Amino acid sequence: xxxxxxxxxxxxxxxxxxxxxxxxxxxxxxxxxxxxxxxxxxxxxxxxxxxxxxxxxxxxxxxxxxxxxxxxxxxxxxxxxxxxxxxxxxxxxxxxxxxxxxxxxxxxxxxxxxxxxxxxxxxxxxxxxxxxxxxxxxxxxxxxxxxxxxxxxxxxxxxxxxxxxxxxxxxxxxxxxxxxxxxxxxxx
Ligand SMILES: [Zn+2]
Numbered sequence: 001x002x003x004x005x006x007x008x009x010x011x012x013x014x015x016x017x018x019x020x021x022x023x024x025x026x027x028x029x030x031x032x033x034x035x036x037x038x039x040x041x042x043x044x045x046x047x048x049x050x051x052x053x054x055x056x057x058x059x060x061x062x063x064x065x066x067x068x069x070x071x072x073x074x075x076x077x078x079x080x081x082x083x084x085x086x087x088x089x090x091x092x093x094x095x096x097x098x099x100x101x102x103x104x105x106x107x108x109x110x111x112x113x114x115x116x117x118x119x120x121x122x123x124x125x126x127x128x129x130x131x132x133x134x135x136x137x138x139x140x141x142x143x144x145x146x147x148x149x150x151x152x153x154x155x156x157x158x159x160x161x162x163x164x165x166x167x168x169x170x171x172x173x174x175x176x177x178x179x180x181x182x183x184x185x186x187x188x
Contacts, residue, residue, distance in 0.1 A: 010034065010110060012076050015017035017129045020109045021076045027104040033085060038067040060091040074098055079123060082110030087112050101118040114126035154180060 009025035011033055022126035027033055041064045055075050064066060068127045076096060077085070084102040098112055111130065119128070127133070 008034070012073060012074070013109075015109055016077055017078060019076050020078045020111075021073065023104045023106050023108045023110060025106055027100045027110075029100050029103050031100045032097045033100055033104075033110060034074045034077075034090070034098050036065060036067055036071050036072060036087065036098060038065045038069045040064070040094050041066050054118075057087075057089075057096055059089060059094055059096070063091065063094055065094075065096060077110050077112060078130070079114040079118070079128070080132060081113065082130070083111040083113050084108065085110050085112045141148040154187060 009023055009027050010021050011024050012019055012022070013022045021034070038055070038057075039055070040059075043064065045147050052067050053066070055072075057065040058064060058066050074096075084100060084104050085098050085128075086101050088097040088099045090096065098109075098110070104110060114123075127137075
C-alpha cells in the first residue's frame with residue numbers, strides 16, 4: 001500500500017530561507033491544503049504559557065497551538081507578504097487550516113501571511129526575505145542607482161559649465177588688474 005503522504009499535494013523542500021513547503025500537484029484556489037496542528041496550550045495554565053517558540057499559533061486570547069511537533073508539516077510553510085495561501089483559523093474547533101487563495105502550480109512554494117505581530121517580532125528586525133519584499137528591495141536599489149547616476153550626470157554638467165565659465169573668471173582677474181591700474185600705482 002502506498003503511504004498517504006504520496007497523495008498529499010505538497011512536499012518539504014529547500015527554500016531561499018531554509019526549508020519550505022512546495023506544491024507537487026496543482027492546488028485550486030479555495031482548497032484546504034494542510035492542517036496546522038499540535039498540542040493546544042491554555043494561557044490560563046502558567047507553566048504552559050512559558051513555552052516560547054516561533055511555531056506558536058494563537059487561536060484566540062486563551063488557546064494557542066504549539067506547532068513545533070515534527071508531524072506538523074504546515075510549520076514548514078514560510079511567510080510571504082503576498083502569499084498564495086492563508087490561515088483559516090477556527091478558534092471554536094481549535095483548528096487551523098492552510099487554504100489556497102490562488103491557484104498554485106506544482107513547484108510553487110506555498111506561503112501565507114503570518115500576520116503583523118509575527119512580522120514585527122521576527123521578520124522586521126532581520127528584513128523579510130519573501131519574494132515580494134525581495135522584489136521591492138531590488139526595485140528600490142535600482143531606483144537608488146538611477147538617482148545616483150542622475151546626480152552624477154547633473155554634477156558633470158555643472159562641472160562642464162564651470163569650465164565653460166573659466167574665461168569669465170579670467171576676466172575678473174583682468175578687471176582686477178585694470179582696477180589696479182586705475183588706482184594709479186603705475187602712475188606714481
Ligand atoms: Zn515580505
